[in-house]
Amino acid sequence: MPVQRRNTKQRTLVLDAVRNRCDHPTAEEIYLDVRSRDDKISRATVYRNLRLLEQTHAITCVKAPGGDRFDLRLDAHCHVVCTECGAVIDATVPYDAEADASVAQATGYAIASHSTIFEGLCPACQAEAHAK
Amino acid sequence: MPVQRRNTKQRTLVLDAVRNRCDHPTAEEIYLDVRSRDDKISRATVYRNLRLLEQTHAITCVKAPGGDRFDLRLDAHCHVVCTECGAVIDATVPYDAEADASVAQATGYAIASHSTIFEGLCPACQAEAHAK
DNA sequence: ATGCTTGCAAACAGTTTGCATCTAA
DNA sequence: TTAGATGCAAACTGTTTGCAAGCAT
Numbered sequence: 001m002p003v004q005r006r007n008t009k010q011r012t013l014v015l016d017a018v019r020n021r022c023d024h025p026t027a028e029e030i031y032l033d034v035r036s037r038d039d040k041i042s043r044a045t046v047y048r049n050l051r052l053l054e055q056t057h058a059i060t061c062v063k064a065p066g067g068d069r070f071d072l073r074l075d076a077h078c079h080v081v082c083t084e085c086g087a088v089i090d091a092t093v094p095y096d097a098e099a100d101a102s103v104a105q106a107t108g109y110a111i112a113s114h115s116t117i118f119e120g121l122c123p124a125c126q127a128e129a130h131a132k
Numbered sequence: 133m134p135v136q137r138r139n140t141k142q143r144t145l146v147l148d149a150v151r152n153r154c155d156h157p158t159a160e161e162i163y164l165d166v167r168s169r170d171d172k173i174s175r176a177t178v179y180r181n182l183r184l185l186e187q188t189h190a191i192t193c194v195k196a197p198g199g200d201r202f203d204l205r206l207d208a209h210c211h212v213v214c215t216e217c218g219a220v221i222d223a224t225v226p227y228d229a230e231a232d233a234s235v236a237q238a239t240g241y242a243i244a245s246h247s248t249i250f251e252g253l254c255p256a257c258q259a260e261a262h263a264k
Numbered sequence: 265a266t267g268c269t270t271g272c273a274a275a276c277a278g279t280t281t282g283c284a285t286c287t288a289a
Numbered sequence: 290t291t292a293g294a295t296g297c298a299a300a301c302t303g304t305t306t307g308c309a310a311g312c313a314t
Contacts, residue, residue, distance in 0.1 A: 005294095006292095006294065007288075007289095008288075008294060010295070011294085026278090027279080042296045044280075044295080044297080044298095045295055045296070047279060047280070048295085080235060080239055080241050091238075092234075092238045093231055093234065100250065103210075103212060103223050103225060103250050106224045107212055108254075109250070109252040109254055110258055111251070111252035112215065112251050112252045113250075113252075115251070116246055117248075118231075118241070118243050118246040119246065119247070120236065120241040120242045120243035120244045122240075136268070136314090138267095138312085138313050139313075140312080142269080143269085172271080174270070174271045175304085176273095176305075177270060180269085198302085200304095
């Protein structure tokens with residue numbers, strides 16, 4: 001675990017790739033995006049940088065079925081994930097900062113944050129389910 | 133995807149194993165528990181039954197780093213996971229059913245439920261961090 | 265008897281790691 | 290110069306699947 005960070009071309013590319021997307025890409029999608037700008041970069045580097053940027057709080061990751069999704073960290077917000085196709089979108093519910101303090105008090109954990117994930121069928125998958 | 137279910141000895145063992153634990157065991161831990169009662173049961177069977185029981189809503193699964201954790205579904209509640217050691221405990225925050233309806237309205241998703249996961253250091257890991 | 269279930273092993277997906285080489289500072 | 294970063298390939302973890310045999314209904 002290095003303490004000092006360097007600004008490599010690859011690290012910048014990974015961060016930019018996350019910045020340039022509004023959906024919530026998987027590591028693989030980030031890899032493909034970055035790959036189109038630098039066809040030498042390896043998956044390992046993308047994964048290493050995603051973890052590093054996450055630890056730095058430059059980006060956040062949403063644990064969705066079928067792999068983590070990454071997201072630019074602007075403000076804390078919730079996510080909605082489709083139980084059928086796995087699509088992830090942002091939710092419009094305010095972040096309840098008070099809950100963190102309350103849970104910390106009750107459990108003794110040092111709560112850093114919380115994430116809420118709503119699960120359900122997206123409109124497209126609802127339509128498909130009806131079609132059967 | 134079978135529509136009809138049978139009551140096999142193995143399925144019962146898996147369900148009982150989840151019922152008999154208050155912590156939030158991983159699939160592997162369930163497997164080891166069940167294994168101690170039936171040393172012929174295979175991991176595949178445990179995984180298959182855990183998924184099946186989840187779909188049946190007999191149990192729920194919490195997506196934690198390092199693998200899903202399983203839980204008897206009594207009532208909807210939130211979880212707290214330690215970012216260091218991965219321990220999972222129940223949180224004491226009421227389930228906000230209203231949020232589901234509100235998100236459903238705003239997004240067009242058919243929201244089935246939501247899960248909230250608080251992240252932070254458990255007391256033991258806090259102590260260890262201080263010790264350094 | 266039928267077809268859901270099982271056990272086994274192999275396959276899989278997503279991610280991490282060892283190591284020699286490279287490079288930012 | 291030197292510690293951090295990279296690329297490659299192999300290793301790993303958690304989970305799923307194909308198939309022949311088994312068992313609940």
